[in-house]
Amino acid sequence: MAVKKFSTKYEAAWSDADQLLLCLDTGTWRTKRPVVDKEKCTYCGLCAIYCPPQCMITRADFFEPNLNFCKGCGICAKECLRGAITMRPEGDFTS
Amino acid sequence: MKAKQGELKVMTGNSAAAYGAMLCRPDVVASYPITPQTEVVEQLSRFHADGILDAEMIEVEGENSAMNACAAATLAGGRAFTATSSWGLVYMYDAVLQAAGFRAPVVMVNVNRETPGILAVSSGQQDMIQTRDAGWIQVIVENSQEILDTIIMAFRLAEDYDIQLPVMVNYDGFYISYLAEGVRIPAREDVDQFLSVLKTQPQRTIMDPTRPIGAGSHGLMTEFMELRYRHCAALDRAKKKFDEIDKDYGDFFGRSYGGQIEEYRTEDADFVILTSGSAVGTSRTVVDAKRADGVKVGLVKMRMFRPFPQEKLIKAIKGKKAVGVIDRSVNFGWNCGPIYSELRALTPEIGNIPILSFIDGLASIDITKPHIERVIDDVANAAKGKPYQAVTWIPLEERE
């Protein structure tokens, strides 16, 4: 019996982000969560620049992590010159 | 519509290969020199220097890079050509597999030469045999004119929307690569016209830099199998397509070669011999001589080796009383010739007749007329029901 239907769109091993942009819920990887002290934030942007997943969201006068993707690596907290970011155990949070 | 009769020029097989490639206007040519292929590279460089070939010439630092550059160029949307031989083919093996898996329509000339293990700067088809499972289309040709014509056909086959596969055109090193014959060079505009069919087809998927597209993605589970299935199906389609292209070529240029196989005096033959490459020409003369003596022998020329032309072979051989296969290479682990062993897989269809393997022509040993006469005599005896030897290493027995 010949195969009549294919699930792949292309003849060869092509991928196409227009067809589907794959994405992982890397937020679930996190064991610690960065918490930003908006008062201490000077808006220097270092956390956003050094964040490997580039998931710091630029707000009006502070930065905060996108928790859907933040892996909790802690680089933002380590690099913040003002100590405005602290890493807190995920268990401390309900959501 | 018929093409003009091209200019007649005496040229070697290698030169014919370069002419064939040049006429197809490749966008990219990447190659690395190796005996006995070197002349192909030199001639193409000459064409480029003389302004006849408007291509990006990449003088790569090894064959592996030649194949990668060609595969990438075709996937970017271009036409690419390369040439290699023997150890060069071995050195590009990972890229050879990748080109096939990527469905990159590269056309490559492989000038058959013995492969590493025992040093030999000499003819032999072992290189082609060792890449038979790479997923390429492999064609074997027998003279300079056929080289030129087949390269043009190869581009039309490789780039056909229904095929999208790399094609390897093989010819014997030394015996054909350096063989100077009168060759008709088709006119450029005629070749353009012959290939213009490709322009009417849908655009195959390419590396369009404005699209978020990726070549060579991970194939997961059944998707992987699906892509393998598609590859195999394309190889299967290539057989009929090759016959059609060969016929088209014949109608247009006045030269054709039978497509997948060529049958020579087989119709009323009692038995046949099967071979490929330069041995075919000599075999024709021996078959003619034997026919003159009343021996009803026919000849089958193996032109397409991958995909394997099983339907055509069954049709040609079914009803014959015996077959002898002359291989210019060995099938390690089976102690016989590779084309022979593949033919034997067709026994259920062609019937349980004697099939004899003859190994000859390794390391540039000449497949002479006496050798071929011996093959015909042995197969004639087997056809008469006499006992026979399954595998014969002709030159080793002849010297005793």
Next chain:
Amino acid sequence: MVEKVKKLPKTFQYFKDEDAFAGGVAFCAGCPLELTLRLLSRVMGRETVIVGTPSCSAPVLYGQNVGAWHRLPYYSCLMTGVASSATGLTRYYKKAGKDVNVVCFTGDGCAADIGFQTLSGAAERGEHFIYVCYENEGYMNTGIQRSSTTPFGATTSTTPVGVAGRGKTTPPKNLPLLMAMHNIPYVATATLSNVDDFARKMQKAMEKKKEGLAYLHVFCPCPVGWGIESDMSIQVCRTAVKTNYFPLWEAEYGKFRLTTTVANPEPITKYVKMFRKFNHLNEKELAVIQEEVNQKYAFLKHLTEFGEHGQPAETPASE
């Protein structure tokens, strides 16, 4: 309340495009490789064809038949075929009259070892693309094996420390210097602690690749392979620069220039003590590494005294 700057830092001015990658992709937490790729996509922009190989970057760069993890055009290769495939792509784009930014993106194992021949060949031929090597000093994706850029003394799964083993016994190959010796238009080293410098070098590479190959060597520590906490990646990069372990420089046609000078380099022990991979080193071995760093730096300083193609600089060194 602290005073707000209210102005995004200069680094953001280098960003031409949004990050081309999906929000969540499969890099380890704290991996500078992820940062390198995302920054690259922001600085170089969308119409950048990435050519890459099996490596830590592959699970993200390679798509999966139907979809992809990012929006950059991508060509996957075997490790032997990166620079040669990029050659094929750029040559065809050139023939077709398309101006395309082709960027090879591989680890040090590919660039310095199995893919070096093709990289060197492409450099010599003056191919018009950018080659970015992310240097994590070994084969990390396959489980931390040594490469030819693994430093002396480092423990890896193929140079383990035991009764007889003391880690890697030979010094690393200086790949960026080797590339500069090809006299190509542009070679630069960069790292993630100095993002502005890195971004500027990416922009410069895009300019210089019009003349031939541009090569960027990006120091990218591997938190898992080197034995560091995931929040330490940037600190490690910074320390590598401050100890002169990884000096930041660029070279145009062999004319070298230090892009960051360290006034008082810190001792190498400060850097080495940061990871597990050097835990076993004794004083003598540490001295070997310090000597190696000093020598390499002195040689680099010496090279900065020459002009393009090794000609004497306009202002020759005294003596």
Next chain:
Amino acid sequence: MKEIRFHGRGGQGAVLAARMLAIACVAEGKCVASFPMYGFERRGAPVVAFTRFDDKPIMEKTQIYNPDCLVVIDPGLLKLPTLFTGLNPNGTLILNSAKAFEKQPNENLKLAGVVNATQIAVEEVGRDVPNTCLLGAFAAVTGWVNLKSVQACLSEYFSGDILKKNLRCVERGYNEVKVTKWQ
């Protein structure tokens, strides 16, 4: 079909001579096949080249075992024990040598043309490239191909001054070859 075997040493132009002869034959409407046999390309190493021509297409792809004619570019190769092996009865030899034959070297050899091609080449071209001169001698002795066709084919490989010099070599070979016949 006529089968011609060329014997020379790498650098003397045996391969080229075999090919030029093929081109000359094609100019006369014949079908040809010509190829050399050697491994690596090396100056000084013995080289064999073959040329066949016929009125109909040539199918044979084998080496030549029963030549109708031998062309020996290097006189030292006369010592080759297998030189005359398989020579057809009524065989012909074209030899580059300063000396004529004193006796018939092989019973199948019936016609020999000897010319001092080296000397002619040195005089005309300035170096020891005896191949074109021998083609002139070949045309004169065998009559299988016209002098004009031989001269015409040279332009595929030479031009300008070198072409003129080689044309003189061909002509002198044609005129100066000494023919010996045996019964």
